[in-house]
Amino acid sequence: MAAHEEELGIAAGEAAAGRRPVAGPSRTPVLGAPLVEYLLRLGDDRLILGHRLSEWCGHGPILEEDIALSNMALDLIGQAAALLRLAGEAEGQGRDEDALAYWREAVQFRNALITELPNGDFGVTIVRQFLVSAHSLLLWEALLGAPHEGLAGVAAKAVKEVRYHVRHSGEWVVRLGDGTPESQARVQRALDDLWRYTGELFDADAVDAAVAALGIVVDHAALKARWDGLVDEVLARATLVRPADGPMRRGGRVGRHTEHLGHLLSVMQSVTRAHPGATW
Amino acid sequence: MLTVARAWEVLHQVPDPEVPVISVVDLGIVREVTVAADGAVEVTITPTYSGCPAMFEIEKDVREALLAAGAAQVAVRTVLSPAWTTDWIGPEAREKLRAYGIAPPGRAEPSGLIALARARPPVPCPWCGSTATELRSEFGSTACKAIHVCTSCRQPFDEFKAI
Numbered sequence: 001m002a003a004h005e006e007e008l009g010i011a012a013g014e015a016a017a018g019r020r021p022v023a024g025p026s027r028t029p030v031l032g033a034p035l036v037e038y039l040l041r042l043g044d045d046r047l048i049l050g051h052r053l054s055e056w057c058g059h060g061p062i063l064e065e066d067i068a069l070s071n072m073a074l075d076l077i078g079q080a081a082a083l084l085r086l087a088g089e090a091e092g093q094g095r096d097e098d099a100l101a102y103w104r105e106a107v108q109f110r111n112a113l114i115t116e117l118p119n120g121d122f123g124v125t126i127v128r129q130f131l132v133s134a135h136s137l138l139l140w141e142a143l144l145g146a147p148h149e150g151l152a153g154v155a156a157k158a159v160k161e162v163r164y165h166v167r168h169s170g171e172w173v174v175r176l177g178d179g180t181p182e183s184q185a186r187v188q189r190a191l192d193d194l195w196r197y198t199g200e201l202f203d204a205d206a207v208d209a210a211v212a213a214l215g216i217v218v219d220h221a222a223l224k225a226r227w228d229g230l231v232d233e234v235l236a237r238a239t240l241v242r243p244a245d246g247p248m249r250r251g252g253r254v255g256r257h258t259e260h261l262g263h264l265l266s267v268m269q270s271v272t273r274a275h276p277g278a279t280w
Numbered sequence: 281m282l283t284v285a286r287a288w289e290v291l292h293q294v295p296d297p298e299v300p301v302i303s304v305v306d307l308g309i310v311r312e313v314t315v316a317a318d319g320a321v322e323v324t325i326t327p328t329y330s331g332c333p334a335m336f337e338i339e340k341d342v343r344e345a346l347l348a349a350g351a352a353q354v355a356v357r358t359v360l361s362p363a364w365t366t367d368w369i370g371p372e373a374r375e376k377l378r379a380y381g382i383a384p385p386g387r388a389e390p391s392g393l394i395a396l397a398r399a400r401p402p403v404p405c406p407w408c409g410s411t412a413t414e415l416r417s418e419f420g421s422t423a424c425k426a427i428h429v430c431t432s433c434r435q436p437f438d439e440f441k442a443i
Contacts, residue, residue, distance in 0.1 A: 064427065068419035075423060078331025082360060153361035157330050160363060160443045161423075163389075168418045 034210030036091045037110065039151070040100070041207070041253055043083030044111035047101055048261070049132060050076030051268050052119055061122050068168060072129070075161040079154060086150045102272040106262045107255040114197035116252070116261040123176055123183065124190040130169035131194060134230045135201045137162045138223050147215040170234045177238025184239065191235075192243050199248025202227075207253075281319040282351045288313055290349040291323070297337045298422050299440075301380040304338055308368025311359065319352040326364045329423040329443075366442050378406045383428065383439040403439050405430035413437075 032040075053073035060066025084097035095103075114132060119125045140162060143155040176183040204220045212218075235242050251257065272278075282290075291313065292305045304310050304325070312324040323342055327335050339356045346354045366385035369377075374384035383403045402411045410432035418441070420427040425438040 064417035064419075067421070068417050071419040071423045074331035074333070075329060076331070078327075078329060082330060149361065153359070153363070154330075156363035157360055160365075161329060164418050164441070164443075
């Protein structure tokens with residue numbers, strides 16, 4: 001705690017005055033054990049993106065897409081439940097997947113920023129889904145042999161599901177990009193807007209290094225190269241222009257989120273918090 | 281006391297809640313059945329998809345069926361690994377699916393990307409057998425199905441996706 005406080009320059013004054021920080025969710029990023037952090041990152045990416053996709057339920061542009069987006073949401077939330085359960089077990093504080101999903105504050109979430117951005121129009125949702133699914137597919141392939149039974153088990157299931165997500169969203173990127181001038185302009189704009197959030201997916205920090213020491217090794221450079229290849233192939237077929245890599249937005253992995261996450265959580269967590277412990 | 285063989289027979293009669301024409305055993309989601317010396321039955325099941333909402337229902341149906349058949353005690357355990365695959369659905373169950381109007385799954389693709397382009401052969405219509413069919417969506421009424429339409433008999437139909 002002290003190290004973090006010093007970093008933020010708030011410790012000296014408060015300590016001198018004999019005051020302790022107010023209890024409650026800390027605004028300072030306090031990272032837990034690396035394996036717990038790692039599993040939270042994986043779980044939160046899927047929980048938050050799954051929730052975003054679920055917002056389309058009943059609002060899809062056509063019935064088939066309403067069903068498709070809801071089904072992908074279901075896959076992601078199912079994967080999130082399994083990952084958050086593992087995170088809770090690794091943490092050993094008695095928190096299960098529901099406690100982690102519904103009783104953490106925004107600063108305690110570890111999802112990448114791209115997953116929490118609002119859905120925008122169907123084109124934005126599809127472009128985001130393709131960019132993130134392509135990353136997920138390659139990541140799960142890399143984790144198939146992880147020396148962690150639970151994680152490898154999730155990877156083996158998720159890799160099958162995400163293959164369908166990549167194909168479905170990729171086909172839509174091609175259809176919209178190589179579509180009408182209006183659809184092309186919209187998905188190109190979506191791609192340009194979302195690009196600055198893609199860098200965070202490939203960041204590797206001390207948490208990744210620590211879990212690599214446990215044998216959970218992901219070669220981020222190789223993963224990025226394969227992702228580039230997959231994305232370039234689809235963008236070329238979609239007649240879309242790949243944006244240049246400019247400055248990237250990041251922060252989700254240490255709990256520094258956009259304003260959008262709080263609004264999402266206020267909806268996602270509302271029933272549980274209004275009726276704690278309710279069952280039906 | 282229930283024997284292991286009898287327990288399997290009982291489970292063979294428990295229909296899948298989403299596709300009631302086949303049993304949970306036909307579908308390949310019952311992985312193991314053990315009976316302890318004291319008669320307690322333990323059943324290991326695995327979900328089709330990570331988010332399959334029918335798992336609670338299946339667990340309940342499995343427990344109730346075994347208790348009704350005389351099991352002293354039933355525990356249902358859910359495992360993710362090895363990951364479920366449609367290759368575990370046997371030939372008899374595939375025929376039941378087809379007769380019910382659901383095109384049975386093809387072989388699961390081993391690994392890597394599934395082709396973006398329409399390189400896959402068309403799925404035969406379960407109603408009229410025609411291969412003049414079109415995929416409408418990769419995602420159907422449940423996560424495990426895709427929607428197709430037959431241009432010969434004009435019937436829409438579900439396909440059990442190979443996974």
